[in-house]
Amino acid sequence: MNKIVLLGTLALAAFSTLAQAGEDTLRIGIEAAYPPFGFKTTEGNISGFDYDIGNALCAEMKIKCEWVEQEFDGLIPSLKVRKVDAVLSSMSITEDRLKSVDFSKKYYHTPGKLAMKAGSVINDPLVDLKGKKVGVQRASTYDRYATDRFESAGIEVVRYASQNEAFLDLAAGRLDATLADIINIDEGFIKTPTGKGFALVGPDFSDPNYFGKGAGIAFRKGDSANVARFNAAIDAIRANGKYQQVQAKYFAFDIYGE
Incomplete structure (x- = not known):
């Protein structure tokens, strides 16, 4: 009987671990036709400033990024129907967009x-x-x-x-x-x-x-938990130098803006 209980406990623990792993995988929408922020390499892989910043943020939060590529005008609709959990694709934070999605703080700002x-x-x-x-x-x-x-x-x-x-x-x-x-x-x-x-x-x-006032990461309305943890991660990578390392790959100036 003790063996059965033990096996049951182990199975439950394994299930919980898998469930937690699933929760720590975030599907992020990106347009890969907007260089140098998002583009495809000659090998067909997604690359660019947005992609690298997203991976740096996910590494900071210790979660897995699963990138979902599509055209820009389909990103917010995909977010709303839960095909993606976030959009990180040079999307400006504007009053009009804030009516339908929530945003993190900016991660860069250019005219x-x-x-x-x-x-x-x-x-x-x-x-x-x-x-x-x-x-x-x-x-x-x-x-x-x-x-x-x-x-x-x-x-x-x-x-x-x-x-x-x-x-x-x-x-x-x-x-x-x-x-x-x-x-x-x-x-x-x-x-x-x-x-x-x-x-x-x-x-x-x-x-x-x-x-708007810069490019931010879009989330579904009410997703305050992800907004908060991405805001904290943006602050963290700017403080620990990882933001500057990514930036130096693409730009010779501070793209974060004022």
């Missing part, structure tokens, strides 16, 4: 910018871009800004599933400009062979009503 042919001069985008075609990534903060501000000024807005598609159309002459994150434009386009002859132009786009 938006226009990319056009080198030599283009843009002083007032609402005036100087009138009659031109500007590409944006669908469902991004840049899409929302362009919809509200550009279209009413007579600027044609063309939407794409990924920012890379907008870059290709800009290089092919099917767009006059694209509006996106300054780092994504510089690293993912201008510094590549495809972006030869193009440059960052015009003013920074940083209106917090549209672009």
Whole structure:
């Protein structure tokens, strides 16, 4: 009888351990077509600043990250239907998004910018871009800004599933400009062979009503436990130097912002 009790106790302990392991696996949604934040290597593996920061955060919290790749405009819907537990994909913390998801504190903050042919001069985008075609990534903060501000000024807005598609159309002459994150434009386009002859132009786009106050990690509404532990992990990796180690792989400056 004692052996039966012992076996039962061991089985229960094993089940509890497996259940705890399951609880410590977090499915994180990411778009892998947004270099240098998220991209695929030549071997087909996900890489980038977002990916490395996410792994550093999970290591700090001693949990397993399971990355789920998909297009940007499907990330929040996947979060809501529980296909993923979090979204770590350069998603800006905005008032509009806060209506449907909760966010961690920011883990970086950069402005938006226009990319056009080198030599283009843009002083007032609402005036100087009138009659031109500007590409944006669908469902991004840049899409929302362009919809509200550009279209009413007579600027044609063309939407794409990924920012890379907008870059290709800009290089092919099917767009006059694209509006996106300054780092994504510089690293993912201008510094590549495809972006030869193009440059960052015009003013920074940083209106917090549209672009928020930095990129954060999105969670389902009410998931205060994950928000709290990710906030603590962000503070920890910035304090212990792991954030700076990841940052140095991709940038020569502090991307965290003010």
